[in-house]
Amino acid sequence: MPAPAKKTQPPGTTCAYEGCSESAWSESPDGLCLYHAPQNEKDHDTAREVWQYARRKAVSSDGCSFAGWHFPRDPDGKRFDGLVFAGSAVFSKATFQSIASFSESTFQSIVDFSDTVFKYIANFSKATFKLNAGFIGASFRGKVMFFETLFQGDAMFHMATFKGVAEFSKSTFRGYAALCRANFQHYAWFSETNFHGEAEFSGAIFQNNARFARAQFHGDAEFSGTNFQGDAVFSGASFRADARFIDAFFRDGRAVLVDLPSWALLQRGGRPFYRREQGELLYRMAKEASRRRGDYRHAGQFHYAEQCAIESGRRKACGPKPWKGRFWSCLLELGFARILFGYGEKPHRVLLIGVLFIMFWAGLYFFFAGIAPSNLNDQQVLQYKPPIAECLHFSAVTFTTLGYGDLIPKLGFRFWADMEAFSGAALMALFVVGLTRKYVL
Ligand SMILES: [Zn+2]
Incomplete structure (x- = not known):
């Protein structure tokens, strides 16, 4: 039996690869050119x-x-x-x-x-x-x-x-x-x-x-x-x-x-x-x-x-359109959720704002002489000018809704004091929620 002849390409044939015009390489068993083989x-x-x-x-x-x-x-x-x-x-x-x-x-x-x-x-x-x-x-x-x-x-x-x-x-x-x-x-x-x-x-x-x-x-x-x-x-x-x-x-x-x-x-x-x-x-x-x-x-x-x-x-989405209701609701949310509360992530902000509140209200009581000790008579109350320390003390006591009763708001300042107590209670609640969210949950 003769050994099978080595499969080589006859000279003159082109590469079997589609579109290739190179001539087939003699050593390619598949009839490909040198570059495709x-x-x-x-x-x-x-x-x-x-x-x-x-x-x-x-x-x-x-x-x-x-x-x-x-x-x-x-x-x-x-x-x-x-x-x-x-x-x-x-x-x-x-x-x-x-x-x-x-x-x-x-x-x-x-x-x-x-x-x-x-x-x-x-x-x-x-x-x-x-x-x-x-x-x-x-x-x-x-x-x-x-x-x-x-x-x-x-x-x-x-x-x-x-x-x-x-x-x-x-x-x-x-x-x-x-x-x-x-x-x-x-x-x-x-x-x-x-x-x-x-x-x-x-x-x-x-x-x-x-x-x-x-x-x-x-x-x-x-x-x-x-x-x-x-x-x-x-x-x-x-x-x-x-x-x-x-x-x-x-x-x-x-x-x-x-x-x-x-x-x-x-x-x-x-x-x-x-x-x-x-x-x-x-x-x-x-x-x-x-x-x-x-x-x-x-x-x-x-x-x-x-x-x-x-x-x-x-x-x-709200845009700068103050005549639209949405603008104000956005503003409110910005003020409340972000600046005040930090989306629950920054409870210390509430505390800081609480301190600022106390100082702000103390300033009001001081400049308008809005408080007096509770043991004075009506005439003395009207003339009483509270020192700043007393104003701060009263403000803090009101803010925390502690209300010792040693100092009282003068007539016409009661509403202010009520407002302070209300915002104080709200802020304290926020603070607790923020702390819980951050450290407990
Ligand atoms: Zn080729």
Whole structure:
């Protein structure tokens, strides 16, 4: 029996890959060309030939198509670093068997990496995409670096899979950043990333920690239906437009971190939510996450921030229209719920305001000579000018509804004293409720 003949391609046939006009490679059993055949990684010389041709093709001004190509390990280690892709660059369905590196490359035209498979590290650090960049359905099996990358057009990462660390730190998205339904199986870093257009993460899954520390969202940030399985860190991030977290999922026991408005103003001179009412959802998530972890102190702070955001939204709805009833109800709520009570989070404010009340009323009694000792006759009462210490004492005793009876309000001041006793009782009740809410429940 003769040994089966080695399957080789007769010279003159073209590559079996659809649309490829290269001639078939004699060593490809499937009738593919050198560039489409997975066998091209068999030795250094073959691999070198593939890469040298690829680099020549990349810089040609009519654009280049590497669709379905199979990139072996580059024996020279040059890859696509620092190249200027003059025309459009198509890498759809290509496979990078080893490191794929495009660091400091410039893509002058549109770029298509849809369904591209990066089996190892993919490095796009400091690359510039002048027009739209498509990574739809791309599969990054190793670490991927988009560090300090500049996307001047839209960046599409729909349904991309990141198996290794996804590093997008300090990158800039000038257009629409679409990471809808992207799957981050490892850490996702978006620290100090600048999103100038809309940033969309709806339906994305972060299976590990997602860091958006000091990220700047100039456009709308869409995290609706995003699934955060690890910590979600938004410390130092600022949302200048809408921040939507509707139906976002945060796993129990993991942290949701976002700056408090007061803290951010002190530290950075900016606030986390430029439209304050946009903070409502994220603060609520942060509150619930803190509570579940037993961190009641932060839960309380986030509760306060959430309530402030809600109230800010309401105030915007009310608007500066004093002739409308709603304006006054808003004002009343602002005065009562926030300033006086701190939404139950700041009971000490009630105490402080109580002291101010006592002093204010004491001042009234003093300037209008409104009180007198109870043992004087009518004539003496009229002429009596109480010292300030007596006024303070009477005010405190009235405020706390203690009422010793050693000093009494003069005729015509009884109503004032009644008012003070009434507000004192109300404030004391608020104080107790606030304390209970904060320390007992
Ligand atoms: Zn081919």
